[in-house]
Amino acid sequence: MLDRSIAERRLTGEPAVLAERRQAGLAAFEASAMPTQADERWKYIDLDFTIDDLTLPDVAGAELAAPIGVERVSARVVDGFVSITGDAPGGVRMGTFAELAGDDGELFGRVVAERSDDIFLAGNAAFSGDGLFVQVSRNTVVADPIVIDVQSVSAGTISFPHIAIALDDNAQASVVLLFRSSEAELAVAPVVESTLGSGARLFMTSVQTWGRNTQGLGYQRVRLGRDASMKMGEVGLGGALGRLDLSVDLDGDGSSYLLNGLSFGDGQQVLDYRMVLNHRGRNTSSDVLLKGAVEDQAESIFTGLLRIEEQATNTSAFENNRNLVLSAGAKAQSVPNLEILCDDVVCGHGSTVGPLEEEHLYYLASRGIGRERAERVLVKGFFDEVIDKLPAQAVAGPVRDEVERKFVAAQEAGRLG
Amino acid sequence: MNLALEIIDLHASVGEVEILKGLSLEVPFGQIHAIMGPNGSGKSTLCHVLAGKEVYTVTGQARLDGRDLLGEPTDVRARMGLIQGFQYPVEIRGVKLIDFLREAADESGIEAAEVERRIVASGDQFDMTRFLTRSVNQDLSGGEKKRSEIFQMAILQPKVAILDEIDSGLDIDAVREVAEAVEAMRGPDVGILIITHYSRILRYLTTDRIHVMMEGRIVESGGAELATELEAGGYEALRSRLK
Ligand SMILES: Nc1ncnc2c1ncn2[C@@H]1O[C@H](COP(=O)(O)OP(=O)(O)OP(=O)(O)O)[C@@H](O)[C@H]1O
Ligand SMILES: [Mg+2]
Numbered sequence: 001m002l003d004r005s006i007a008e009r010r011l012t013g014e015p016a017v018l019a020e021r022r023q024a025g026l027a028a029f030e031a032s033a034m035p036t037q038a039d040e041r042w043k044y045i046d047l048d049f050t051i052d053d054l055t056l057p058d059v060a061g062a063e064l065a066a067p068i069g070v071e072r073v074s075a076r077v078v079d080g081f082v083s084i085t086g087d088a089p090g091g092v093r094m095g096t097f098a099e100l101a102g103d104d105g106e107l108f109g110r111v112v113a114e115r116s117d118d119i120f121l122a123g124n125a126a127f128s129g130d131g132l133f134v135q136v137s138r139n140t141v142v143a144d145p146i147v148i149d150v151q152s153v154s155a156g157t158i159s160f161p162h163i164a165i166a167l168d169d170n171a172q173a174s175v176v177l178l179f180r181s182s183e184a185e186l187a188v189a190p191v192v193e194s195t196l197g198s199g200a201r202l203f204m205t206s207v208q209t210w211g212r213n214t215q216g217l218g219y220q221r222v223r224l225g226r227d228a229s230m231k232m233g234e235v236g237l238g239g240a241l242g243r244l245d246l247s248v249d250l251d252g253d254g255s256s257y258l259l260n261g262l263s264f265g266d267g268q269q270v271l272d273y274r275m276v277l278n279h280r281g282r283n284t285s286s287d288v289l290l291k292g293a294v295e296d297q298a299e300s301i302f303t304g305l306l307r308i309e310e311q312a313t314n315t316s317a318f319e320n321n322r323n324l325v326l327s328a329g330a331k332a333q334s335v336p337n338l339e340i341l342c343d344d345v346v347c348g349h350g351s352t353v354g355p356l357e358e359e360h361l362y363y364l365a366s367r368g369i370g371r372e373r374a375e376r377v378l379v380k381g382f383f384d385e386v387i388d389k390l391p392a393q394a395v396a397g398p399v400r401d402e403v404e405r406k407f408v409a410a411q412e413a414g415r416l417g
Numbered sequence: 418m419n420l421a422l423e424i425i426d427l428h429a430s431v432g433e434v435e436i437l438k439g440l441s442l443e444v445p446f447g448q449i450h451a452i453m454g455p456n457g458s459g460k461s462t463l464c465h466v467l468a469g470k471e472v473y474t475v476t477g478q479a480r481l482d483g484r485d486l487l488g489e490p491t492d493v494r495a496r497m498g499l500i501q502g503f504q505y506p507v508e509i510r511g512v513k514l515i516d517f518l519r520e521a522a523d524e525s526g527i528e529a530a531e532v533e534r535r536i537v538a539s540g541d542q543f544d545m546t547r548f549l550t551r552s553v554n555q556d557l558s559g560g561e562k563k564r565s566e567i568f569q570m571a572i573l574q575p576k577v578a579i580l581d582e583i584d585s586g587l588d589i590d591a592v593r594e595v596a597e598a599v600e601a602m603r604g605p606d607v608g609i610l611i612i613t614h615y616s617r618i619l620r621y622l623t624t625d626r627i628h629v630m631m632e633g634r635i636v637e638s639g640g641a642e643l644a645t646e647l648e649a650g651g652y653e654a655l656r657s658r659l660k
Pocket of ligand 1: 431434436454455456457458459460461462463472504
């Protein structure tokens, strides 16, 4: 049984806005139940754990080994507890939610959403150890990436990391988010919120490599101001369950959102991507490309909704989901949706689900490339299209290696086809 | 000495439909031959049957430098020295041409340094350098695709090079360039077979022999005069003469 009194203990002494948020979160948590497949948002996955079988971590557990591919880590969030390394690039302000809420309640209210529409979001509001706040001030361009290493390590726990990133008007920054966990059985429900002011530009690369026994339930929310733009790279490789619930609000006129993502599921993994893009401003654009592969018994789901509101004239929105199903027992589902309330739009969506194309294999064979190598070349090429576009190219090498490792393991075990 | 390519009484069908109906053809090393023939006569099918595409039921014989081709899988035939430029090369998104060539060359046992040397030299010769880091055939024009196919041959250096519809969809300058590229490929260790609908390309390269294919067989072989005859009277006139 999850010890709900932790929320009460944590809010004691916290600034009012934060304490109120916890209280509201706790009330919502008490009123929620574990999601079932009857709920539209959870329709495609069967959660095989119960939150009340888990406990809340009291303190941060032992940290994982240093991540590969990144040089400086600016902050760590371990089991939901924040530690700021002091190694952030110049021009970046970092702090905990408690510090922010104490300093500037208005800003806190603006960048940390009141969202408790399911048990995990409510739990995050109620029980989060600490939130991490990152702010880049007006007109500031931060050249080096801000690396945030999110780790969950303690067995039997559910932890609730929460990160809020605020780019003030015309600020520019790149953020690398690493989501990692130990091999222990645990759950983690991280929330990342990005709020971009007018003309702000955010490059974000998120690399999810949860451990084999992690139930990962990620949430990302993006709010874009006038002429703001965000380029996102998303990598989903780990977890027993790796879910990402992404919602992007293109509120400001002229705002744009670009996402290049990839996932690779093996074993019994379930990778679930849920995206809602709300075009609200005029002259906004979005372009989403998510490529996934599944092998063995793995399963992937993509549910994408492009919603164009009535006043969102001159919108351009594209959504593409491409899936490689590499083994007979693997499964990929792709459900792209459009909801267009405005007629002045250019929209497109596409999805494909299938094995490697025989025509491609034949072409490679006609140049002397044998079946195994041809498969490897094609899978690498399939993913390179998105890996090459990850904003943080420093992580491209390790991501490419991990994708290749997964594929070669499947090939060597004879699980393809 | 062996022939580069020797085909004897080749039959191929898809399901109940026979497409190649007893085709025989010889291409010696050092020579360039051309096949001309009406639409649907089976020219592309011949290419795919020789490449070993899996949809056909095949009988007869086909040998490359004296070694049997039929029965070997496609990649083995290519490594034996058979490389084709297809009529419709597929686009392979994400696979960069340079990586593709390195993998193919490595699989054929060509030294890495030698591969790089050829890529530089032929990249220059065929003006393909700027396409090296693009996906294979992706967003290339018709002419660029043909050039890419020939460029790949220059890297892999086959014993038998077959180019299907080598000049279709090309502008006048591109036809000359492609013809010159084929002529440049000529050598004592390679036999070249081009498939074309137009005698125009034959002005820019010297063919040792022209074969006319109709309804799944070679019905006539000859010199340049055969192309001239076809140009004047079409396949209909040839058909009447052969009757
Ligand atoms: N896989 C197939 N299944 C059934 N019929 C086929 C198949 N491939 C080719 N054919 C038929 O065989 C005949 C020969 O086709 P092929 O493509 O070889 O002709 P071609 O000589 O290359 O023509 P073109 O000059 O138009 O390129 C055609 O009638 C075609 O429809
Ligand atoms: Mg043809």
